[in-house]
Amino acid sequence: xxxxxxxxxxxxxxxxxxxxxxxxxxxxxxxxxxxxxxxxxxxxxxxxxxxxxxxxxxxxxxxxxxxxxxxxxxxxxxxxxxxxxxxxxxxxxxxxxxxxxxxxxxxxxxxxxxxxxxxxxxxxxxxxxxxxxxxxxxxxxxxxxxxxxxxxxxxxxxxxxxxxxxxxxxxxxxxxxxxxxxxxxxxxxxxxxxxxxxxxxxxxxxxxxxxxxxxxxxxxxxxxxxxxxxxxxxxxxxxxxxxxxxxxxxxxxxxxxxxxxxxxxxxxxxxxxxxxxxxxxxxxxxxxxxxxxxxxxxxxxxxxxxxxxxxxxxxxxxxxxxxxxxxxxxxxxxxxxxxxxxxxx
Amino acid sequence: xxxxxxxxxxxxxxxxxxxxxxxxxxxxxxxxxxxxxxxxxxxxxxxxxxxxxxxxxxxxxxxxxxxxxxxxxxxxxxxxxxxxxxxxxxxxxxxxxxxxxxxxxxxxxxxxxxxxxxxxxxxxxxxxxxxxxxxxxxxxxxxxxxxxxxxxxxxxxxxxxxxxxxxxxxxxxxxxxxxxxxxxxxxxxxxxxxxxxxxxxxxxxxxxxxxxxxxxxxxxxxxxxxxxxxxxxxxxxxxxxxxxxxxxxxxxxxxxxxxxxxxxxxxxxxxxxxxxxxxxxxxxxxxxxxxxxxxxxxxxxxxxxxxxxxxxxxxxxxxxxxxxxxxxxxxxxxxxxxxxxxxxxxxxxxxxxxxxxx
Numbered sequence: 001x002x003x004x005x006x007x008x009x010x011x012x013x014x015x016x017x018x019x020x021x022x023x024x025x026x027x028x029x030x031x032x033x034x035x036x037x038x039x040x041x042x043x044x045x046x047x048x049x050x051x052x053x054x055x056x057x058x059x060x061x062x063x064x065x066x067x068x069x070x071x072x073x074x075x076x077x078x079x080x081x082x083x084x085x086x087x088x089x090x091x092x093x094x095x096x097x098x099x100x101x102x103x104x105x106x107x108x109x110x111x112x113x114x115x116x117x118x119x120x121x122x123x124x125x126x127x128x129x130x131x132x133x134x135x136x137x138x139x140x141x142x143x144x145x146x147x148x149x150x151x152x153x154x155x156x157x158x159x160x161x162x163x164x165x166x167x168x169x170x171x172x173x174x175x176x177x178x179x180x181x182x183x184x185x186x187x188x189x190x191x192x193x194x195x196x197x198x199x200x201x202x203x204x205x206x207x208x209x210x211x212x213x214x215x216x217x218x219x220x221x222x223x224x225x226x227x228x229x230x231x232x233x234x235x236x237x238x239x240x241x242x243x244x245x246x247x248x249x250x251x252x253x254x255x256x257x258x259x260x261x262x263x264x265x266x267x268x269x270x271x272x273x274x275x276x277x278x279x280x281x282x283x284x285x286x287x288x289x290x291x292x293x294x295x296x297x298x299x300x301x302x303x304x305x306x307x308x309x310x311x312x313x314x315x316x317x318x319x320x321x322x323x324x325x326x327x328x329x330x331x332x333x334x335x336x337x338x339x340x341x342x343x344x345x
Numbered sequence: 346x347x348x349x350x351x352x353x354x355x356x357x358x359x360x361x362x363x364x365x366x367x368x369x370x371x372x373x374x375x376x377x378x379x380x381x382x383x384x385x386x387x388x389x390x391x392x393x394x395x396x397x398x399x400x401x402x403x404x405x406x407x408x409x410x411x412x413x414x415x416x417x418x419x420x421x422x423x424x425x426x427x428x429x430x431x432x433x434x435x436x437x438x439x440x441x442x443x444x445x446x447x448x449x450x451x452x453x454x455x456x457x458x459x460x461x462x463x464x465x466x467x468x469x470x471x472x473x474x475x476x477x478x479x480x481x482x483x484x485x486x487x488x489x490x491x492x493x494x495x496x497x498x499x500x501x502x503x504x505x506x507x508x509x510x511x512x513x514x515x516x517x518x519x520x521x522x523x524x525x526x527x528x529x530x531x532x533x534x535x536x537x538x539x540x541x542x543x544x545x546x547x548x549x550x551x552x553x554x555x556x557x558x559x560x561x562x563x564x565x566x567x568x569x570x571x572x573x574x575x576x577x578x579x580x581x582x583x584x585x586x587x588x589x590x591x592x593x594x595x596x597x598x599x600x601x602x603x604x605x606x607x608x609x610x611x612x613x614x615x616x617x618x619x620x621x622x623x624x625x626x627x628x629x630x631x632x633x634x635x636x637x638x639x640x641x642x643x644x645x646x647x648x649x650x651x652x653x654x655x656x657x658x659x660x661x662x663x664x665x666x667x668x669x670x671x672x673x674x675x676x677x678x679x680x681x682x683x684x685x686x687x688x689x690x691x692x693x694x695x696x697x698x699x700x701x702x703x
Contacts, residue, residue, distance in 0.1 A: 084657050085667055088623060089616055090607075091657065093540065094403045098661050101397070113516070116614070124538050175619065178514045206503075207619020 046079040046290050049099035050108035050282075051092065055208055056085050061234045061258045062133065062278045066110050069279035073286055092117035100128045106289040108133070108282065112179060118142065129294055131285045133278060134179055136299045143288075144299040145281040149179065150186030150341045151334055152274045152309030153230070155327050156255050157190020159272055159311070160228045161198055162323045165251065168199045170221035172240050174208040174233035183232035183257070183274075186341050193339075194326070201226065205236045214239025222252055228271060230255040237261075244269040253318075260312040272315040277308050305335045357636050363687045365634075365648065368677030375672050376665055386663040390670075393658020394651050400658070402532075402539025406611060408650030410435070412548035413603035414628025415646050416555055417596045419637040421473075421487075423559055424592030425572035430476060430491025431600040432625020433498030434469035436618065438604025440502045441468030443615040446521025446608065447510050454524040461525040462605045469601015470594045472498060477593025481586035487593070495621055503617045510615065518615040527610045542610025544602070548646075551599060555639035558595075568592050600625070627653075630678045649674065 050070060052063040070081040082104075084095040092114050099107040100121065106129045109118040115135040122130045122139040131143040160169050169191055173180040184202050191198050201221060205213040214236035221229055222243065229244070231237035231254060241261070244254045248268055256262065256273030281302060288294040302308020310331075316324060333339045373383035394404045414431040421428035442465035449457065476490040510518035527543045559565035570578040571588045579585050603624070608615050631649050635641030656670035680687050 082661065084661055087653075087656075087667070090407070090611060094400075094654070095657055097399065097538075098393075098657065102661070115515075116517075175516060175617075177516050209619065 046077075047082070047102070047104045048073070048079060048106045048108070048286050048289065049082045049084070049102070049104045050110055051095040051099070051114065052083060052085050053092075053111035053113040054086055054088065055111070055234055057083055059208075059235050060238065060261075060264055061208075062276065063110050065259050065278045066108065066133065066282050069282040070108075070286070072279075073283060073290075077290055079286075079290060089113065089117075093121060096121040096130075100125045105129060106131060106286060106294070109135075110278075111135075112177065129289060129296060131296075133281060140297040143285050143294070143296050145285065146299060146301045147276050147278075147281075147308050148301060148303030148341070149182040149232075149274075149276065149309060150189070150343050151304045152276065152311070153183045153186030153232075154190035154193070154334065154341045155304075155311050155331060156230060156272055156274045157187040157192075158194050158327050158330055159190075159315070159319055159323055160187070160230065160255060161191040161193070161195035162326065163253070163271065163319065164195070164198055164228050166225045166227045167195070167197060168201070168224065168226040170218075170224075170226040170229040171200070171202040172214060172217045172221070172229055172231045172233050172237065173202065173204045174210075174236045175206070176204050180204075180232050182343050183230070185343060187230050189341055190330075193330070205233055208234035208236055210236045211239030211242065215243045218243035218254075222247060222250075227251055228253045228255065230257070230274070232257045232274075234258075241265045241269065256312070260314055262312065262314050262317070267314070267317045271318050273312040275310050275312055277302065277310070280308060303334075304331055359691070360684055360687050361634065361636065361641075361681065363691055364680035364684075365677055367680050367687065367690070368673050368675075371676040372669060372673035376669055379665075379669075381663065381665045381669075386659050386665040386669070389662035389665075390652070390655035390659045392662065394655045397537065398535070399537030399539040400654075402536035402541045404650055404654040405545050406540050406542070407654040408646050409542070409544045409548045409610075410603035410607055410624045411627055411631050411646035411649050412643055413544075413551060413599050413606075414624055415631030415635060415642040416548075416551055416628075416639060417473075417599035417603070418628045418632035419635065419639065419642050420555060420559075420599060421592060421596040422632060422637045423572050424568045424588065424596075425575065426477075426480070426487045426589065426592065426596075428473065428476075428491055428593065428596050428600075429488055429629065430473060430494050430498075430597075430625075431603075431628045432621035433491070433495035434472050434597045434600035435604035435607070435622055435625045436498045436502045437472040437597075438465040438469035438601030439608045439615050440505055440604075441465040441601065442525075442605035442608045443506070443510055443518050443521060446525035447519050449525075450522055452524060454526075457522065457524040458527050458609065461521070461609055462527065462602065465605025465608070466598045466601040469604060470598035473597025473600065474590050474594040477590040480593075481589045495625075499618060499621055502615075506615055506617055512614070516617045520614050521609060525609055526613060527606060528613075540611050542606055544606030544610050547602065547606070549643065551602065552639040552643045555599075555642075559639075564591075600628070603628075630674070633678065633681050 050066055055063050057063050057067050067083050074081045086092055086095055096107055109132040112135040118130055118132050119137045122142045126141055129141055133145050136144040171184050171187055188200055191200055203217040214233055218229055218240040229240055231240040241254050244252050253271035254269055255271050258276045261273045262270035376383040376386055393400050417431045418428050442461045445461040445464045476487050476494055479485045479490050480487045506518045512519045529541050532541050567583045568588050570583055571585050575585050631642055631645040634645035652670050652674055656667035659665050660667040
C-alpha cells in the first residue's frame with residue numbers, strides 16, 4: 001500500500017511539472033484574461049468597465065463585440081478596461097457596484113436586462129458615470145444608447161426577398177421582447193417592399209442561450225421549404241447556423257446578426273449579416289469620457305443615418321451586385337426619410 | 346459540549362473538510378496551468394466577501410436561497426426521497442409571492458409581506474406534494490416526476506407572468522407593492538445598499554426547525570422511519586403514503602420560501618426565465634456537502650455562497666475568469682461523492698492517529 005501512495009505522489013509531482021511548463025508557455029502568449037491594465041503604460045489613467053448580461057463575454061454577439069471594442073480602445077489610448085460576467089440576474093447590482101467602488105470613470109451595462117439594476121445603482125451613486133446599450137435609463141449620470149434595429153433588418157429583408165428561390169422566408173428570435181420584435185417587423189417590411197408574395201414565418205425561442213431550440217426552430221422552417229432564415233437570437237442563433245451547416249449544399253441560407261457572422265460560420269451558409277455597431281456606440285461614448293466631454297442623461301438612437309446599423313461588408317460574396325444596388329437605394333431612401341420603417345405592427 | 350466536539354471529530358466531518366480542501370487545491374492547480382496566481386485569486390475571493398460590509402451583505406443574500414433549497418433537498422432525502430425539483434418549487438414560490446405582491450393592494454406591510462411569503466411557500470409546497478402524491482398513489486419515482494414538474498413550473502410561471510403580471514414592453518413582471526417587501530431597509534442602508542432581507546434569518550430558523558422537527562418530534566420520527574425502511578415503518582403501523590406526501594410538502598415549502606424571498610427581498614419583481622434557476626440545483630450539492638444534516642447544510646450553503654459570490658471579486662481583482670470557481674465547486678462535489686478517493690488519501694493520516702492512540 002505504501003508503494004502505491006509513493007507512486008501516486010511521484011506521478012502527481014511529475015504531472016504538475018508538466019502542467020507548470022504548459023502554464024508558462026500559455027501565460028506568455030495569449031491575452032484572454034479580464035484585466036490587462038499593466039499593458040498600457042501611456043499616461044492616461046482612465047478606467048472603463050463593463051458588465052455583461054447572462055450571455056457572457058464569449059457570446060459571439062453583442063457582449064463580445066462590446067468587449068472587443070473596449071480592448072481596442074485600451075490598445076489605442078492606453079486606458080484600463082475590465083469586464084465582469086453575470087451568471088444570473090442577481091449578479092447585475094454587485095457587479096456594477098464593484099466598478100463604482102473601484103473608482104471607474106465609466107461603467108457599461110450591456111443589454112436591456114441590466115436596465116433596472118443599472119438605474120438603481122446610478123441613483124445610489126450620482127457621482128459615477130454609467131452607460132447602457134439597448135435600454136433607456138432616465139438618470140442624469142447615465143448615457144443610453146438604442147439602435148434602430150428595424151432599419152438594418154429592413155435592408156437584409158430586401159436581400160432575402162430578392163434572393164429567395166422557394167418564396168418562403170423565416171425568422172428566429174431569441175425572446176419575444178420589444179427589441180427583438182423590432183428586428184422581425186423591420187425584416188418583414190423589407191421583404192414586403194420587394195417581394196410581397198413571399199411567405200413569412202417567425203418563430204421564437206425561450207431565451208438567448210438555447211442553441212438546441214434554435215436548431216429545432218431552423219429545422220422546422222427548412223423542412224417547411226424556407227430557404228432563408230434571419231436569426232436575431234444571440235447564442236440561440238448558433239443553433240440555427242448549426243442546422244444550416246448540416247444541410248449544406250441544399251441551398252439553405254442564414255442571415256447573421258449583430259456582427260459579420262460569416263467570419264465565424266463561413267460564406268457557404270451565411271448569406272449576409274445585419275450589423276449592429278455596438279462597437280461604435282461603445283467607442284463613441286467611452287471616447288467622451290476620455291476627452292472629458294461626457295454629459296450623461298441623454299438617449300442616443302443610432303440608425304442607418306448614423307451608421308449604427310447596416311449590412312456586412314462581405315455581403316458581396318453571396319449577394320449579386322444588382323441586389324446590393326437596390327439595398328443601397330433603399331438605404332438612401334430611409335436615410336432621407338422617404339421611407340419610414342415601422343417598429344410595431 | 347462533548348457531543349459537539351465529537352461531531353467535529355466525526356468521520357463525515359473530516360471527509361467533508363478534506364474534500365473541500367482538495368477541491369480548492371485542484372482549483373489552484375487549474376489556475377496555475379492557466380498562468381494565474383492562485384494565492385492572489387483566493388485572497389481576492391475572501392476580500393470580496395469579508396472585505397467590505399456591502400460585499401458581506403451581498404454574500405449573505407447569495408447564501409439565503411442556497412440554505413433553503415439545500416434544506417429542501419436534505420429534508421426529502423431524510424424521508425428516503427430525492428427531490429430534484431427544488432428549482433421548479435423555487436419558481437412556484439416566486440410566482441405565488443409575486444401574485445400576492447402585485448395583485449393584492451392596500452394591505453399594511455405587517456400583513457401583506459407575511460401573506461406573500463406564506464402563499465409563495467404554499468405554492469412551492471403543493472407543487473412538491475404533487476410529486477409526493479403521485480409516488481404515494483402510483484409508486485412513480487419522484488426523481489422523474491420532480492424533473493418533469495420543473496419544466497412544467499418554468500413554462501407555467503412564465504405564462505402567468507406574461508399574461509397577468511407583465512410590465513409592458515419588458516421581459517419581467519410589474520414591481521411588487523412596497524408593502525410586501527421583506528427587505529431590511531435600515532440594515533441595507535448600513536451595509537452600503539446590499540440587498541439584505543429577512544429571508545436570511547428565516548433560513549437559519551428553518552434549519553433549526555428542520556433539526557427539531559426530525560429528531561425531537563413524533564412526526565419527524567415517522568418521516569425518518571419511512572426514509573430508513575418503508576416496509577419496517579409500515580409494519581410498525583406508520584402510514585407510509587401520508588408521510589411521503591407530508592415530507593415532499595415540507596421540502597417544497599422550504600424551496601418555495603427561497604423563491605418568495607428572492608422576489609420580495611432581492612428583485613422586487615419576477616423575470617421571465619429562459620432556464621431554471623441555478624440555486625435549485627445547487628441545493629442538491631449543498632445538501633450533499635452538508636451530509637443532509639441541517640447544520641451541515643447551513644455550513645455548506647455558506648461555503649457555496651462565498652465561492653459563487655466571491656467568484657466575481659476574483660475575476661475583478663485578480664483577473665481570473667469566474668468559471669474557475671465552477672471547477673472548484675465541481676471538484677468539491679466530486680470528492681464528496683467519491684469519498685473513496687478522499688479516504689484513500691487520508692489513510693496515512695488516520696494510521697498515524699491510531700498509532701498515537703495506541
